[in-house]
Amino acid sequence: MGRSSIMMVIGFNLIFATLGYNLSQTSIRGYENYIDYYSRSVCRHIASSAANMACSELTFSPNWRTGYSTTSFFGGTYRVNAVSLDSSRVRLDVTAQFNGVTLQPVVTLGLSKFSKFAYYSVVEGSIYWITGDTVWGPFHTQSKMNVAGKPVFYGKASAKNGIYKNPSSSKPEFYAGFQTGVNINLPNDISALKSYAAGGGKLFTNKDIYIEFLPNGNVTYRDGSWGAAPTTVPLTTLAPNGVLMTDNGNLHIKGVLNGRVTIAAGGTTGGTKGRVWIDSSITYNTNPQTTPSSTDMMGIVTENEVIIADNANNTNPAKGVNIHASILSRSAGLEAENYSTRVKSGTLTLLGGIQQYQRGAVGTFASGVIKTGFLKNYRYDERLMVDSPPLYPNTGSYEVLSWYE
Amino acid sequence: MGTGTLMDMVGSFALGGFLLLICLRLNAQANEAANLYNSNLILQQSITTAVSILEEDFKKIGYCRDWTKIPDPSKSLRLAQPTKIRFLTDVGNDGSLDSITYWIGTTGELSATPNPRDRFLYRQVNTTAPTRMNLGVSQFSFQFSDAENDPLAFPIADPRLVYYMQISLKVESGYPITQEYMADSTQYEVFWRQIRLVTKNLRNR
Numbered sequence: 001m002g003r004s005s006i007m008m009v010i011g012f013n014l015i016f017a018t019l020g021y022n023l024s025q026t027s028i029r030g031y032e033n034y035i036d037y038y039s040r041s042v043c044r045h046i047a048s049s050a051a052n053m054a055c056s057e058l059t060f061s062p063n064w065r066t067g068y069s070t071t072s073f074f075g076g077t078y079r080v081n082a083v084s085l086d087s088s089r090v091r092l093d094v095t096a097q098f099n100g101v102t103l104q105p106v107v108t109l110g111l112s113k114f115s116k117f118a119y120y121s122v123v124e125g126s127i128y129w130i131t132g133d134t135v136w137g138p139f140h141t142q143s144k145m146n147v148a149g150k151p152v153f154y155g156k157a158s159a160k161n162g163i164y165k166n167p168s169s170s171k172p173e174f175y176a177g178f179q180t181g182v183n184i185n186l187p188n189d190i191s192a193l194k195s196y197a198a199g200g201g202k203l204f205t206n207k208d209i210y211i212e213f214l215p216n217g218n219v220t221y222r223d224g225s226w227g228a229a230p231t232t233v234p235l236t237t238l239a240p241n242g243v244l245m246t247d248n249g250n251l252h253i254k255g256v257l258n259g260r261v262t263i264a265a266g267g268t269t270g271g272t273k274g275r276v277w278i279d280s281s282i283t284y285n286t287n288p289q290t291t292p293s294s295t296d297m298m299g300i301v302t303e304n305e306v307i308i309a310d311n312a313n314n315t316n317p318a319k320g321v322n323i324h325a326s327i328l329s330r331s332a333g334l335e336a337e338n339y340s341t342r343v344k345s346g347t348l349t350l351l352g353g354i355q356q357y358q359r360g361a362v363g364t365f366a367s368g369v370i371k372t373g374f375l376k377n378y379r380y381d382e383r384l385m386v387d388s389p390p391l392y393p394n395t396g397s398y399e400v401l402s403w404y405e
Numbered sequence: 406m407g408t409g410t411l412m413d414m415v416g417s418f419a420l421g422g423f424l425l426l427i428c429l430r431l432n433a434q435a436n437e438a439a440n441l442y443n444s445n446l447i448l449q450q451s452i453t454t455a456v457s458i459l460e461e462d463f464k465k466i467g468y469c470r471d472w473t474k475i476p477d478p479s480k481s482l483r484l485a486q487p488t489k490i491r492f493l494t495d496v497g498n499d500g501s502l503d504s505i506t507y508w509i510g511t512t513g514e515l516s517a518t519p520n521p522r523d524r525f526l527y528r529q530v531n532t533t534a535p536t537r538m539n540l541g542v543s544q545f546s547f548q549f550s551d552a553e554n555d556p557l558a559f560p561i562a563d564p565r566l567v568y569y570m571q572i573s574l575k576v577e578s579g580y581p582i583t584q585e586y587m588a589d590s591t592q593y594e595v596f597w598r599q600i601r602l603v604t605k606n607l608r609n610r
Contacts (some may be wrong), residue, residue, distance in 0.1 A: 022439060029448045154479075404498060405464055
């Protein structure tokens with residue numbers, strides 16, 4: 001009886017021990033499953049945090065390439081290498097480790113160009129975006145965005161000082177999101193373009209230059225008036241790097257552009273120089289709306305206004321005026337000469353984008369009916385999301401181009 | 406063989422019977438516990454597997470190694486339905502643009518399991534044959550919100566309006582455990598447009 005009892009106790013113990021072991025192993029595997037998931041999640045958060053911190057460094061110090069050596073963080077470690085890919089792009093190689101898990105996200109950033117904006121302004125004043133208004137690309141204002149009704153913004157929209165809805169039931173449609181508090185200042189001057197024009201481009205000084213772009217890639221320019229003696233050369237010969245500028249002068253332009261160019265006019269802020277006059281339509285030889293592979297691209301950069309001249313070319317209501325370009329006016333805006341007294345001039349069609357200090361007037365209306373000047377039809381050139389006219393001013397800050405985890 | 410012996414035998418039978426019943430009961434409970442633990446483990450593994458697959462794909466919405474192929478990330482979401490989604494991404498990180506579609510099948514497709522609610526979860530890359538996952542998913546649904554975090558009503562005509570999404574996922578065991586189906590569910594919100602870094606001073610595209 002004694003031996004049998006001991007054998008039975010030992011047997012039961014073995015059975016219980018085996019059962020207990022199996023159950024605890026199952027339980028342990030369950031915990032391991034969650035711990036593994038938890039470890040990967042934490043490691044990803046560490047990697048994202050490190051990448052965010054590095055992006056922030058680049059935001060405040062665009063020349064920052066120091067990176068981070070291996071640093072302890074949240075129970076794990078991270079390391080970041082900042083690598084210049086070229087003059088305008090940086091790659092962040094991040095390595096994060098936690099509890100045996102390693103993740104290596106790669107973030108590529110590029111200097112943001114003003115030309116990506118379909119609409120940019122410093123001052124909005126009392127202008128409201130209303131039902132029926134549509135902005136087809138990225139939007140930014142350094143002021144408050146005033147909204148009434150349901151305007152539509154297809155690109156990412158941002159406003160430094162937030163949004164004001166009047167009435168409060170207004171419901172703007174943001175198809176790519178809206179962000180407040182974003183601060184993007186216009187450049188302090190356009191001297192950088194002057195340097196580019198002087199070194200590798202074409203720089204005129206103290207002259208008003210009259211330029212006609214020709215569909216064959218040539219450009220005819222005159223000094224002082226359209227009646228002056230013309231000089232015709234290939235655009236690539238006149239301005240090999242694509243920057244053509246007159247400093248302390250005005251540019252008058254028209255024609256059909258075959259190629260890529262940024263034209264600029266410098267002068268004293270608020271003065272009568274530093275303007276670009278649109279003397280007739282200026283369009284691309286290959287229209288990107290019908291041929292998206294078009295490489296024709298124009299940038300117009302001015303210290304002061306971009307003005308649509310009140311002349312015979314620009315007052316035919318049947319033709320209107322077409323401008324294919326991205327326009328940046330540092331201290332003024334795009335406007336029509338004699339906008340309140342000129343004849344009804346048809347539709348002003350802009351294919352590109354406009355970045356300006358303040359909106360200019362191109363016509364007058366009464367009860368929604370045009371009285372003088374132009375109707376507006378502004379369309380965004382979607383190529384500007386990834387491309388820009390030659391050496392077009394950048395915002396000085398980086399944007400994320402791609403983020404791989 | 407007196408009365409005493411008879412009593413001893415009856416007593417030992419009774420004791421032996423009790424011991425046998427205890428053993429059988431022990432065996433049944435051990436089996437039940439093992440089943441419960443195993444089912445729990447399988448359920449846990451199913452949901453972490455499903456979530457890992459989803460996270461791996463969803464965190465790369467709008468990503469392409471050749472970023473110029475997605476010039477406007479807001480157009481990355483191609484289809485936004487209550488139980489179906491399609492988006493652009495770069496599956497192999499090879500610079501070629503791909504699309505991934507996720508949707509949940511019907512309950513009738515998974516009639517092999519007693520659970521009437523579990524379904525296949527489908528994942529399709531480009532136009533290749535969809536991969537169906539039998540992870541016991543009984544719910545896979547989306548709630549989309551716009552840039553102001555207001556919920557968007559279905560049907561969503563233009564997915565570009567979507568700025569946030571909430572994915573609801575529920576996994577159930579295929580077979581009843583202790584008279585009922587076990588369930589594990591999780592709900593998490595994905596800030597899906599991660600290419601737009603949440604650093605307010607960073608100029609996002």
